[in-house]
Amino acid sequence: QKEVEQDPGPLSVPEGAIVSLNCTYSNSAFQYFMWYRQYSRKGPELLMYTYSSGNKEDGRFTAQVDKSSKYISLFIRDSQPSDSATYLCASGNQFYFGTGTSLTVIP
């Protein structure tokens, strides 16, 4: 079983839609969780991180962690074409990454 699992998609939504990206993790010792965004032919860039359970909001982005179910989510409100990228969840000291979900926002 992989440390972090993520639905690879791809996901295609119309502009303005709410996007929900999800991951699960297996190690209950994980305390912090990151979301990275990776554009084509670029390295990942840190989008948000959360510590332990709860929600964290940053503009149109909300990261959510449910430690009881080992479930992490990223919500994007009012999605824009510029949000089209691959979104990677990660956790653990050695930064275990999910597979990444490819998102396309159609104008």
Place this chain on the structure above:
Amino acid sequence: DAGVTQSPTHLIKTRGQHVTLRCSPISGHKSVSWYQQVLGQGPQFIFQYYEKEERGRGNFPDRFSARQFPNYSSELNVNALLLGDSALYLCASSRAPGQVFAGTGEQYFGPGTRLTVT
């Protein structure tokens, strides 16, 4: 300020050859990590170095090795290349190993080196 830089950008090698990839961290960052990202997959941790010492190693064969220099730049070496080594190799730097929320562990990634083994 310059971000993390990696060289070369692209590389084509033949099976059995050796390759050296290079990474320069952000100024002031003392920790460098290496990741392998196969097409369609997330990055997979290979090594982490801090102050020239290995701090962590992922599940990769001994054909993979790395080192960090006094100026905190780093090299990743791969011997006896296999077709399966074809991937994007990413370098990430941080001020120090640690938790992201503490401010020291946040990693900044370079653009990567795309290695093709034929």
